[in-house]
Amino acid sequence: MSNLRDELIEHGILADGGAPGLYHRGGAFENVVSGIEALFRSLDPYDSPRWVMSPVTTAQVLVDTDYVESFPQLMGLLDGFHGDAREARTLADTAHDGGEWWQQLDATGLALRPAACHGLYPLLAGRQMPPGGGHYEISATCFRHEPSDNPARMQTFRMQEFVVVGTPEEARAFRDAWLERALDAHRSLGLVVEAEAANDPFFGRASQMMSQGQLEKELKFEIVAPIAQETPNAISSANYHEDHFGTSFAITTSTGVAESACFAVGLERSALALFRRHGVEVSSWPTDVAARLGL
Ligand code: AMP
Numbered sequence: 001m002s003n004l005r006d007e008l009i010e011h012g013i014l015a016d017g018g019a020p021g022l023y024h025r026g027g028a029f030e031n032v033v034s035g036i037e038a039l040f041r042s043l044d045p046y047d048s049p050r051w052v053m054s055p056v057t058t059a060q061v062l063v064d065t066d067y068v069e070s071f072p073q074l075m076g077l078l079d080g081f082h083g084d085a086r087e088a089r090t091l092a093d094t095a096h097d098g099g100e101w102w103q104q105l106d107a108t109g110l111a112l113r114p115a116a117c118h119g120l121y122p123l124l125a126g127r128q129m130p131p132g133g134g135h136y137e138i139s140a141t142c143f144r145h146e147p148s149d150n151p152a153r154m155q156t157f158r159m160q161e162f163v164v165v166g167t168p169e170e171a172r173a174f175r176d177a178w179l180e181r182a183l184d185a186h187r188s189l190g191l192v193v194e195a196e197a198a199n200d201p202f203f204g205r206a207s208q209m210m211s212q213g214q215l216e217k218e219l220k221f222e223i224v225a226p227i228a229q230e231t232p233n234a235i236s237s238a239n240y241h242e243d244h245f246g247t248s249f250a251i252t253t254s255t256g257v258a259e260s261a262c263f264a265v266g267l268e269r270s271a272l273a274l275f276r277r278h279g280v281e282v283s284s285w286p287t288d289v290a291a292r293l294g295l
């Protein structure tokens, strides 16, 4: 197989963003992303209110969602300059001399958002969900510090998520229904996909136990498709969080602590899987696929 990354860059689909996993997106790529987003939105049976979350969050949200504990290796925090004029001159001199000028910065208390739906739960804090559950469409540009030359593993990428916060039955049924719906949707675009039980990349000593628990309880499923390597990548994920966010953010239903589930479409990865499948010339993609994506 030719190198997909090089091929995409040669054809102006992506441009190198200057560090592993950073990319600029060309018009053809963005048209495909918009088509995928519109297709999945059209499948949402709840006509959910839509929120595009800020790509920057308070660092406190990483604590409240347990991200700090579970995925410290993926976090990205923002530093700022808080010094006076003299310190500003030292900063600039250090930078121009090729020194480690960022050592002179301090934390802002802000972080890059690691997952789209983590922006929702703080908005629902302390609230009781209506019968049937609260349904939302949440998207965001996310950051994960996992530099790689594999174009399927970006450091910034977008997620379009469909989320329910409600009873355990509502959460499980929602997750399972989206998994089926999404398999059909990806297949309708000509992709060869499969659903697999999956686990998150938990950090450290407890990671094996956490991953095992997630697999045994079947909390996470991924829809995988070939992208740049023979081993397929997750192009979307269906997650059942049990009461994790309901407890952390004191969200309830009339019967107790709320549970939640989300279905996350990886917009870049879904687009990349289509470029891998149908080629870099969008004008020669199958007409039914192009029509479904509004191309
Ligand atoms: P997760 O929260 O890990 O289940 O991620 C949700 C979706 O985001 C996954 O199914 C992928 O499609 C996508 N995704 C996760 N990590 C990356 C990455 N490093 N680069 C591009 N897409 C990603």
Ligand code: ZN
Pocket (backbone or CB within 6 Å): 115, 116, 117, 118, 161, 239, 262, 263, 264
């Ligand atoms: Zn989510």
